[in-house]
Amino acid sequence: MSNFTFSLNSDDDVIIVNAVIENKYEFRLALDTAATHTTIDSNVLYFSGYELKNSKGEIEVETSNGIIVVELFEIADLESLGIYRNNFEVQVYDFLAHNIISDYDGVIGLNFLKGHKICIDFEKGVINVNPSNNSF
Numbered sequence: 001m002s003n004f005t006f007s008l009n010s011d012d013d014v015i016i017v018n019a020v021i022e023n024k025y026e027f028r029l030a031l032d033t034a035a036t037h038t039t040i041d042s043n044v045l046y047f048s049g050y051e052l053k054n055s056k057g058e059i060e061v062e063t064s065n066g067i068i069v070v071e072l073f074e075i076a077d078l079e080s081l082g083i084y085r086n087n088f089e090v091q092v093y094d095f096l097a098h099n100i101i102s103d104y105d106g107v108i109g110l111n112f113l114k115g116h117k118i119c120i121d122f123e124k125g126v127i128n129v130n131p132s133n134n135s136f
Contacts, residue, residue: 002082004127015120015127016104019080021048029080031120031127032107037061038078039091040106045073052092061091068093080108081129083116 006015015031025048029040039061046052055071070091078085089111095102119128 002129004081004129006125006127008122008125014104017080017108017127019078019108021045021075022077023079025049027105028103029106029108030102030104032109033113035107035109036111037091037109038088038107038112039070039093039109041095041100042071042092043094043096044105045075045092050075055092056089059091068098078112080112081118081127083112083129085112088112 004017006017007013008015016028017031018026019029020026021044025044027040027044029038042052050073052071055073058069058071060067061070070093073090073092075088075090076086078088078090090106093106095105115132117128117130117132120126121128
């Protein structure tokens with residue numbers, strides 16, 4: 001079992017976790033249990049050494065703010081919350097071009113968390129992560 005701490009200073013805060021691409025580029029993602037897919041800012045992808053022209057294509061995605069078009073990319077190695085994914089498909093969106101300024105660089109969606117038991121203890125500010133074949 002892996003434990004990760006977080007803090008929420010107000011009701012408007014989101015849970016922010018660290019993520020790493022290719023074991024070298026660290027960035028921050030919001031933990032979003034309402035998101036089906038993991039989405040990252042195109043600038044993170046670019047600074048991680050990926051060519052933005054190498055998209056696998058684009059799709060329309062429904063968000064709480066309406067429909068957006070995202071690019072699909074395959075990330076060779078992505079790690080967060082002690083979960084490691086290889087050849088993992090993410091959605092990529094240009095936050096800056098769409099005037100999105102935030103403290104994080106995207107969201108971890110359910111596709112990343114699949115196969116694990118996640119317990120978010122808001123009272124203690126702890127996230128427990130286990131492979132789904134183990135119990136807490």
